[in-house]
Amino acid sequence: MSDQCNTDGSLNLVFKPVSRRLALVVDDEPINCVIMQSILEKMGFETAIAHDGYEAIEAFELLAPDFVFMDVIMPHMDGREAARCIKSMTSGRFTPIVFLTALDDPEEVHACIEAGGDDYLSKPVDPRLLRTRIYSLERIRSLYQKLSRQHDELLFKIAEEQENEALANRVFLHAVSAHNEPISGLDSYSRPASCFSGDLVLSCRLGQGGIRVMLGDFTGHGLAAAIGALPTSELFHAMTRQGRSIPELLTELNHKLCRILPDDRFMAAVLIDIDPVKGEFCYWSGGMPPFVYKSKDQLIYHSSSGLPLGILENYDFVSEVGSGRLTDIERILLMSDGLLDVRNQEGATFSSCGFKDLMDSWASNDGFFSALDERLDQHCQNRLPDDDVTLVSIDLEKALAVLNVSSDQSADLSPEPEGWEWALASGGGYLLDHSEVITALTDTKYLQDWPAEQAERLQTLFGELYNNAIEHGLFGLDSSLKSTPDGFHLYYEKRQALFDDPPPGQIRIQMTFLPRQQGGCLRLVVQDPGKGYDLTRLSELEQHDDPSRFWGRGMQLVRSLADNLIIHPPGNRVEAELRW
Incomplete structure (x- = not known):
């Protein structure tokens, strides 16, 4: 676009092919436009001319120039207002706006920069200084374009990763959770740190009316944290249905995870067996927060004693399996460390702020998961957790009411x-x-x-x-x-x-x-x-x-x-x- 004079001295916008570098000159004085046009063309620029803010916005939208040289004081719409509009139209690209002003007032210069200006030059324009400013702004634009490309590539990678995680999440829901057997009195809660949780809840019935429950927590969170979920689930269910003991299951799981997980990955876990025939529960915990059980109106915290699975190939699990009497407990609570480590805006962990009140709610069995959700919302204040949060609550009274059905009861009486x-x-x-x-x-x-x-x-x-x-x-x-x-x-x-x-x-x-x-x-x-x-x-x-x-x-x-x-x-x- 170039300028043509009407008989009354005004200028019309005339369009012509645009080269690689196009400069838009905006000034209501024709002589100033001619001078800037001459200087810029000697520097290799094609030029376009506009006489006020409205024409500048129209020309910018049509031609997408590489540089804009803007007068401040113009009729109809001044340069500052035009700069604000132009900056809102750049769509992620960097187009430098250089203000041309005869004013030396620092406040005026500050107002121009705040309006979207990237630099300013005093009138009359010194060609050598103009060339220096252009080179400087071109370096900035080159860096901006590089960062913009990297940003687009990063967004693409993030979208691709989210799509993969969404697919994996669907596979996880169908291939892992679907194998879990519904257990009366067993409830779970999950708040993942991303779309895909690295925590794993597995449940299966044992022979003679018993149940086995495991909560696993793989290193980190998201898709990378759950690469061992499928083989762990398959092995858990297969060996439990075969009647294999806790040490036997742990040995095979540990062997499998040592082979398939990278060196920096492992799975912390807590495993509970409930045997109503013997009237006892057995447990093992490795690398997990304490699991809790309620006994005679007291909360007993049982700390982890073992190593997480997938670290040492040859590891003796037999000596670390504990046991207790079912008559002594009412409920059992398993949790991943994500709950204790949830931080609020000030950086305080949930373990130091709301955990005790939460456990009081669990002890009274009064809307536990509702209370958990509300307390986490209050604590997080819209901040996503840094790690997956998972809890499993087992109500022994409900579980045993079903498990202790004697074998001589009428087969046609449905529970x-x-x-x-x-x-x-x-x-x-x-x-x-x-x-x-x-x-x-x-x-x-x-x-x-x-x-x-x-x-x-x-x-x-x-x-x-x-x-x-x-x-x-x-x-x-x-x-x-x-x-x-x-x-x-x-x-x-x-x-x-x-x-x-x-x-x-x-x-x-x-x-x-x-x-x-x-x-x-x-x-x-x-x-x-x-x-x-x-x-x-x-x-x-x-x-x-x-x-x-x-x-x-x-x-x-x-x-x-x-x-x-x-x-x-x-x-x-x-x-x-x-x-x-």
């Missing part, structure tokens, strides 16, 4: 269903869609014996509440956008874009099942990090129902499915009950 509690956090690096959450739940076999009608009712209810938590609580989307066909399409375009790159925050899901002699009651809690339902607007929509409106009708479906529904202010925590 009463047992209660359970299940919790999951979605977000913070990887956001599950509702089908993945349902898959995670059904793979635990909690819903295996449910009536099909009730399982379908739960999935529909959960899908509505969870999608609302994602779209309105986490993403902040407005349903009224769906009031037109174009808006409907735009709404789901925005939803997909946000799902691919979710904002910070996690959605908490908790399900608690309470059995009845006939049927049961399931309590579902979904909590999002935003505002959730707009309670005022929701009330208005329900009072003035419009059959032609195809948005904002999800709550009608929720109320028709739930037997009881509570929406806690400001609308981001919903509790629903299903009874049958």
Whole structure:
């Protein structure tokens, strides 16, 4: 683009092919434009001319120049305002803006730099000084372009890693968790540091009505931390079903992990066997925080005595296996070290701030996982944990009530269903869609014996509440956008874009099942990090129902499915009950 004079002396924008280096000169004085144009062309630049801020913005958008030389005081829109607009249009590239001013006031220079200027020159412009400034800014631009390329490559690698972790997570849910047997009185909690947890919870039935539970914690977190999950799960289940002892299982696991894990990787673990026939429990712990059991209103902490698995090839596990009487304990709690090491914004660990109160809650058996979730939220203050957090709670009273069924009982008497509690956090690096959450739940076999009608009712209810938590609580989307066909399409375009790159925050899901002699009651809690339902607007929509409106009708479906529904202010925590 170059300039042509009209008969009245004004200049028009005229476009011509752009070379490798293009400079945009912005000045309301034609003579100043001619002088700068002459100097820059001698330096090898193509030039484009604009006379005020509006023309500068238009020319920048059309031509994407390499440099902008901007006068400060101009009619219609001054140089500072134009610089602000131009900087907002650069789309990640570095285009230097050099202000040209006859003012020597330091405050004026400061205002120009704050508006987006990268340098300034005093009028009249000294060609030698101009050349020096251009060379300096070109070095900066070259460095910026290099950093920008590296940034793009890093984003690609991160996206690729997240995709791999998401795939591995699906494999993990299906190939590892699906083999776990549902154990009455056994509940687990997980808050991974990334989309894929390096902690491993395994459960299996022993012969003569016993159960075996293991919590493993691989080095680090994420996909790299779980490379041993599949072989560990396969070996655990195979040897447990063969009736192999704790030392035999540990020996084989240790041998396997020593062979497949790199030298800097290992698995800390705690293993519990419960034998109702002998009336005792056996345990082994290597490299884990103390596991806890409640005995006669006291909490007993049992420290780890062994080495983690995968460090020493030849290791004697027999002498490290301990035992205790089942009559002496009510509950057992296993935990990974991620819980104790969770830090808040000030760097204080959870072990020094909220752990004692949490254990008091576990001792009283009063909504333990709900209390855990709330205390971690308060402690973390939206900060993701540095390591995976996993806990396993075993209620011996519930477990033994099922395990101690005598063999001479009538075979056609089905045992009463047992209660359970299940919790999951979605977000913070990887956001599950509702089908993945349902898959995670059904793979635990909690819903295996449910009536099909009730399982379908739960999935529909959960899908509505969870999608609302994602779209309105986490993403902040407005349903009224769906009031037109174009808006409907735009709404789901925005939803997909946000799902691919979710904002910070996690959605908490908790399900608690309470059995009845006939049927049961399931309590579902979904909590999002935003505002959730707009309670005022929701009330208005329900009072003035419009059959032609195809948005904002999800709550009608929720109320028709739930037997009881509570929406806690400001609308981001919903509790629903299903009874049958």
